[in-house]
Amino acid sequence: MTNGIDVEHVNGIDVVTLRGEHDLSTATDVSRRIDSALETASGLAIDLSETTFIDSAVLRVLITAQERANERGAGFAIAVADTSGHGVHRLLTLTGLDSKLSTCPSRAGAIAAASAG
Amino acid sequence: MGAVSERVEIEIAAAAPGVPLVRHALRGLLSGLEVDDDVIADIALAVTEACTNAVVHAYRDSSGTISVTASHADGALTVIVRDHGTGMAPRVDTPGLGVGLPVIAAIAQSVEIGSPRGGGTEVRMRFALAGDAE
Numbered sequence: 001m002t003n004g005i006d007v008e009h010v011n012g013i014d015v016v017t018l019r020g021e022h023d024l025s026t027a028t029d030v031s032r033r034i035d036s037a038l039e040t041a042s043g044l045a046i047d048l049s050e051t052t053f054i055d056s057a058v059l060r061v062l063i064t065a066q067e068r069a070n071e072r073g074a075g076f077a078i079a080v081a082d083t084s085g086h087g088v089h090r091l092l093t094l095t096g097l098d099s100k101l102s103t104c105p106s107r108a109g110a111i112a113a114a115s116a117g
Numbered sequence: 118m119g120a121v122s123e124r125v126e127i128e129i130a131a132a133a134p135g136v137p138l139v140r141h142a143l144r145g146l147l148s149g150l151e152v153d154d155d156v157i158a159d160i161a162l163a164v165t166e167a168c169t170n171a172v173v174h175a176y177r178d179s180s181g182t183i184s185v186t187a188s189h190a191d192g193a194l195t196v197i198v199r200d201h202g203t204g205m206a207p208r209v210d211t212p213g214l215g216v217g218l219p220v221i222a223a224i225a226q227s228v229e230i231g232s233p234r235g236g237g238t239e240v241r242m243r244f245a246l247a248g249d250a251e
Contacts, residue, residue, distance in 0.1 A: 023140075024169045025133040053140075053158075055165045056216050086158040094223050095216045 001052060005033050011115045013043030013075060021053040031061045038068050043075030043114035047107045052085035059091060066101060075117020078103045079110035124188040131181045131200060136168045139185050146187055152246045160194060160244050163224040166217035167198040167240045175202025175238065193226070194244045201237040
């Protein structure tokens with residue numbers, strides 16, 4: 001799968017989709033795209049359903065994004081699906097952050113949750 | 118038939134673009150060893166965290182290299198991530214969460230962190246290649 005970061009406007013919120021692998025080498029770009037979305041969007045969904053790998057540098061970006069969304073009163077949710085890579089699930093579980101991040105098991109669920117936020 | 122032993126050595130610049138290169142090289146080694154995909158994914162995660170720690174902490178404002186050696190024998194993979202920098206000093210502006218070492222420790226059978234002769238930091242990790250291995 002080709003690595004990439006896509007940003008779309010869906011149901012009045014921004015959806016940032018991370019495809020493929022993301023780590024320290026892409027964390028700054030991921031952060032920039034999320035920050036840009038959070039400047040104007042009423043809600044933000046981050047879709048990891050096509051993400052095969054993330055490391056703690058990207059996890060930090062996700063946590064910061066949730067904190068910023070909460071501060072702004074914007075809706076926020078992360079889609080972590082069955083199709084997300086083993087490493088994505090594993091990192092969230094090992095760090096205990098699966099219970100602290102607002103996650104949904106599907107892209108549609110995350111979009112709905114962030115829109116309602 | 119005797120035990121199969123394979124070895125990969127890679128040296129990267131201590132910079133973020135090198136991190137995925139190490140991960141891909143390791144996957145290349147493991148893909149020929151009939152190792153479960155989830156085990157490969159775990160090892161990839163742990164080694165990525167070790168390399169990220171080296172990139173973030175070893176050289177700070179100077180440049181340097183990171184060497185990674187992976188050797189396979191007797192159902193286990195040993196990976197050594199070595200830098201020649203100033204050591205893993207705390208860094209308040211770290212781009213990570215400070216969870217790298219706990220993640221490595223949770224995945225690896227064993228992890229040793231040392232200061233080798235000549236300076237720098239060496240992280241030596243041993244991974245079971247069978248899912249049910251101790």
